[in-house]
Amino acid sequence: MMSHRSIGERIFDGANVFFMFLLSVVTLYPFLYVLFASLSDPAWLVKVRGIIWYPEGATLEAYKLVFQNPSILSGYMNTIIYVVAGTSLNILMTSLGAYALSRQNVMWKNPIMFMIVFTMFFNGGLIPTYLLVENMGLVDSRWALILPTAMSAYNLIIMRTAFQAVPVSLEESAKLDGANDFTVLFRIIMPLSMPVIAVMILFYGVYHWNSWFQALIYIRTRDLYPLQLILREILISNSTDSMLTGIGGGDKMPVGETIKYATIIVATVPILCLYPFLQKYFVKGVMIGAIKG
Structure with a gap:
């Protein structure tokens, strides 16, 4: 009733x-x-x-012109490389750090956590970061877009809290059976924390897909440009002339406008298609990482 x-x-x-x-x-x-x-x-x-x-x-003429542009295709390939390699490294490094900081018997855990949180509020800035990347020999290489962002302090805290929610008895039982820390992490902790892992994949993947500023700073070779940097050139620098070959002068401006819109769709839709596969984990994963049970 x-x-x-x-x-x-x-x-x-x-x-x-x-x-x-x-x-x-x-x-x-x-x-x-x-x-x-x-x-x-x-x-x-x-x-x-x-x-x-x-x-x-x-x-669909605008989309045909977009996909005929070799810069779009190379940008797609580079972005996929950055997303896959960068997200894989992010998940690995964040998982290792979160596991170490979530264990009860780790020495200096609180001071280390303080230093990690400190970087969320204070950092060296752009110039010291650029000098560091340059001294490491990473400028104008794909590693310049992958290694400097290997871990996010915010995501580390979320994953650390999620790992702390896993019962300690499971770890103790596994170690009694001869498991080491890597076995506990990759075969027990991470499978039980798949919701938060899925959220981390979404966070890191979207970051790498949308990233363009680091490429603008560190990348000189055009063949290494990610898709978002190509999109920036088209939208801000109005560089659509290479896609308008064979089109009359009076028609170039209108066609150029549709090319800009088509490029935005081409650069946006793939990452939107990823979200439905991770949606069921999203709310649960964030809540697990945000609330300590």
């Missing part, structure tokens, strides 16, 4: 639904605008001012 709900409760629920609907529209529409613009006829697009409700004269 359903309980009677007061008028105030119904008004409150209706206001919540309306507010969430508006929030969804405000969040989703910018992406839909870019998608509709990328599919629209270039001549029509340059005449439109304001909201776009649908793609007028739908065409």
Whole structure:
């Protein structure tokens, strides 16, 4: 039997639904605008001012021009390398650090944790970091985008808290059977902490996919540019001329606009496709890492 709900409760629920609907529209529409613009006829697009409700004269010409650009393809390949290699190293280093700092018998655990937290508020800045990377011989190499960001202090704290929630008795039982620390970590702790591991993969993966500033600072060779740096050139520097070969002078500006929108979609959709596979772990993983049971 359903309980009677007061008028105030119904008004409150209706206001919540309306507010969430508006929030969804405000969040989703910018992406839909870019998608509709990328599919629209270039001549029509340059005449439109304001909201776009649908793609007028739908065409895939802008996407064809984008994928014909060798810089986009090389940027895709480089970004995939950075995401896979960087995220793998991130998960490895964060797991090792979190495991060590979550054990009860580790000496100097609190001072080490203090120094790690200290880096979240104070750091050397851009120039000392650049000099360090340069002295290590990493400038203009892929390692410049992978090694300096091998671990995030924030993510380390989340994973450390999640590892502390695993019962100590499991570790003790495994060590009585002859397991060492690596066995305990990779065969017991990490399988039991898959929700937080999935969240870390999402956090680190999105970071590497969207990263462009480090590449701008450290990378000189164009063949090593990630996709986001190519996207920056197209959007900010307006460098679409290489994709407009064979197009008449009067049509270059409208087509160039659709190319910008198509490039944004091409650079955004792949990382959006990753989220549904990790969504079921997301809330649970963050809560495990944020609350000490």
